[in-house]
Amino acid sequence: MTDLPPQLSALLEEQGVDASRSHRVLAALADGGWWSARDLVRSTAVAHRLVERILDALGPDLEHDGQRVRLRDAAGYTVFDRPLPADPVAHLAGRHPRAAAELRRLVAQAPESRIDLDHVAATADTALRRGLFLATRFHLPGARLLCVGDHDLTSLAATLVEPRLEAVVVDVDERMLDYIDSAAARLDLRVRCYFADLRLGLPAAVRGRADLVFTDPPYTPEGVELFLRRGLEGLASPGDGRTLLAYGASETTPALVARTQVRLTRLNLATEAIWPDFNRYLGAEGIGAASDLYVLRATSRTPVGTDEREAARIYSQGSNAKEARGGLAPDAAGDLLERVDADLVVGAWPSADRDLPRARLSTWFASPVSAHRALVDLTGGWEHLAGRAILAGRAPELHVVVPSASADVRDQAGQEALRRLVAPLYDLRFLRGVPDPRHTVILARRRSDRPDDTPGQRLLRHCQERAHGSVASALREGLIRVAADLGRSINKKTARTSVAAAAPWLSGHTLLDLPLHRLERLGEVTDLLTADLCTPG
Secondary structure, three states: OOOOOHHHHHHHHHHHHHHHHHHHHHHHHOOOOOEEHHHHHHHHOOOHHHHHHHHHHHHHHEEEEOOEEEEOOHHHHHHHOOOOOOOOOHHHHHHOHHHHHHHHHHHHHOOOOOHHHOOOOEOHHHHHHHHHHHHHHOOOOOOEEEEEOOOOOHHHHHHHHOOOOEEEEEEOOHHHHHHHHHHHHHHOOOEEEEEOOOOOOOOHHHOOOEOEEEEOOOOOHHHHHHHHHHHHHHEOOOOOOEEEEEEOOOOOOHHHHHHHHHHHHHOOEEEEEEEEEEEEEOOOHHHOOEEEEEEEEEOOOOOOOOOOOOOOOOEOOHHHEOOOOOOOOHHHHHHHHHHOOOOEEEOOOOOOOOOOOEEOHHHHHHOOOOOOEEEEEOOOOOHHHHHHHHHOOOOOEEEEEEEOOOOOOOOHHHHHHHHHHHOOOEEEEEEEOOOOOOEEEEEEEEOOOOOOOOHHHHHHHHHHOOOOOEHHHHHHHHHHHHHHHOOOOOOHHHHHHHHHHHOHHHOOOEOOOOOHHHHOOHHHHHHHHHHHHHOOO
8 A cells, every 4th residue: 555645644643433424435446537526425425525625635646637636546545445334225226227217317407406494305215225125124005105205206116015005194395295296196106295395294194193293303402303203193092113214423512412412301202213414415525425324213292282382493594494584573573463463373473562362373374263364473494384374364464574575476477376375265466665675565355155156165174164174075075066056966975975975085175285286276166066067958
């Protein structure tokens, strides 16, 4: 072996027993090829900061070609060969060529990552190995897997490996819900998707029904705890089920890992296994483009309920990062309260002089709240809930405050899409610059019945008036009522059969947890269900 550069020798000596990570990088360079720092990170699961230190320490032993480097005398470094930690299921991947090929295509065509949701896409190989791990560690036929967030398509991977498994996805990203739904339908996989902002709760139909949970949450301590709490809430028998957690941090930040693991202890979760660097990513070089896989089991002291802290800043970037500023300033909130004669305020309102009844956002979405004129604050990271917040209202008049940069109000296309979503229940006006230039008030007023409303619109209105209840039940009851108003008779059995045939994907949903791509199709469903009512007979 050639003599090591003094700076590299000092770095390896400084690392002691942990120098095996540096050995991985040196072993990769020993192949004699050209490497970028990013490629080294992804190949070795070593954090970018350490890779850069190693490259700096190699100094004149490196040749440079733009952003790429290689060793001048690669043979002198072959002694550093250090394989990655053993993978429990990699040897099984060759038995699933169809699943592997499908996942490569699915990952390549998936929607782009959203920085504000701390998204970093896992590799297709990781998705497959997650499915294989679940299938080898647990008995999956007939079981139900809950994916608390699923940007990495774990639901599709698991059901490709074991088609008898049922997977349920809960996510706030409408694009991913649409993508997963479409892929599951094309591949005939048993995957169902629900919309939810997990800070507010888990959909009622999902609670207490899963056998297994998988989550790859935001890697803040707050994000990990919140997603785990939602997963535990979804287990049918927390003591018998398992929660699989993907979590990673740079080897240079052990204090962050400790703070996160304190959260696991606080939840009284037993850690049955940790597989280092199991999950690999197309990014996240700061943590080595890798994370560990935890297998967790609830104990008799694990809390089943969930934290109700709506304002939790669970992400590391964007409007919901811990350091982010958001929400209405007290002066702006006061101006709105003076302008609107509200009898209820909803959300995290600043302190105000007026003593008004208040409701949390979680309460607003969980069950009907009575009010005549409600003022709903969706600033500070809640603006994506505007359409659902309007549908959840029972008040004749709603004033919903959002940032003016929100997709629902910033241009004509967004405004028209929101109008279509809440029609025929509400008429909308957009008051830009109210209460200040950074915000817009969406004024929603209840529509009265109109003579020119079609039977489909009347049925849709009936359904929207019952946003917190079962969509399928509301459609069945509404179909019978609309038919009676038109002098026609439909019995309960016929109504049930018609609804199930027109929209089998509605079962188990409310309007508020129905993904947007399904919610936007509801008008087509009501038109289809009422088509025969418009013909003589």
